[in-house]
Amino acid sequence: MRYAFYLGCVIPTRLFAYEASSRKVCRELGIELVDMEDYICCGTPIEAVSHRTWLVMAAYNLALAEKMGLDILTLCNGCVNSLKKANAGLKEDPGLRKEINSVLKKFGMEYRGRVEVKHLIKVLYEDVGIEEIKKKVKRPLTGLVAASHVGCHVLKPGWVMQHDSPERPKILDELIEATGAKTVDYPYKTECCGQTLRGLNDGISLALLQKKLGNIEDAKADVLVTICPACNMQFDMGQMEIRQKFKKNYDIPVMHYPEILGLAFGIGKEDLGVLTHKVKPTKLMKELTNGL
């Protein structure tokens, strides 16, 4: 298990816990991450205004991994969506490939369609497997009740992503349960968190967030588990904003899946960066250290 590690923009610059916990968990499981040097943004943030610019940016990164001769592993729903869509579009359209390659040629690069792109979660589920993960659990998170939010872009469009059922995803919940924790369902579990509307329609972005948080609160979850940096920031920092604006305090800790897994593997919370979140999982950590 050796992958070209595509970190994207937000994870290395803001979500240190996601990167640290992912690297440590992968090391435990024998997944070798080879950092992609000088990669660029995957293009997602400007896809709505320039399809062509997006495609060249995505193709550049795919070509970079081709040079390394490795499939790509990423931690971000936006990146996996961008790179897989570009890969699918370029593979099926030789004319488009030629056009995009005429730009890449200026950097001495060429897209040939030789690599695949996977989200970490898919690698854990398919390459490693639930049974192998369970074997590594040293400190089961028994008693912990987790709600999951998979996020849209790793699931849809389904015909490209081929990740999990877009309507009833189960991979993340199974992976959470492998740690010994329980998962709870809640209404609108697969609904968008609203992050993509930040700066475009903040009112609806917050309305969507509140709807989700209310349902997660009602489900009595101890923690919300995410696998996307954008969703994670929306849920974590968004709770601060809601507290200020609406005087409503949900106090739901939001953690990246590898943090949960790392805790179950017995890795220290400082090493995983668990306390870097805005909503501090203080109570949760106390319960965990008491053995729950």
Added chain:
Amino acid sequence: MERFLKEVPGDTGINACYQCGTCMSSCPTAKFDRKYRPRLFVIKTASGREDEVIKSDALWSCTTCYTCQERCPRGIKVAEMIMAMQNEAARQGRAPEKFARTVSVLQKSGLTSELVGFVRKQREKLGLDALDATPEVRVDVVKKIFDETGINRLFEKVKGRKERKEKKENEEKKEEGGV
């Protein structure tokens, strides 16, 4: 309409729409904004009235969650159609300010967020390597891609539109003041 069909990978088959409204009832934005109606975006586009969609502010309230597209019983790529229309709106100088900011940051760091001093310290604390060894390579690549694909021109138009609008408003104010 033809131009949208060309931009979307595969065939949107937009004429297959029978207006069932599944897209709208699945849409997270439509639940909160009555003006946001993907079902109408489709029928307007299919009947040659796409300009009404392109020029509406509502076009930019798509979350890109793809649920409309995923659930369409006619297999219409609704989300991709909306994105193609956003691209066209951007060509007409109608891209929201957010995208101009994104493009500007990308040209500074090659990423959407910068590797500043604070970042270095935090990374060190968690035992993560410094990643900013050669940011100039990134920046150079992104700048060249932007030049080649002409994304900056979109925002010259936005600026132009904004200036014209402000000029018009100022003139109107002057006229009002004169009365």
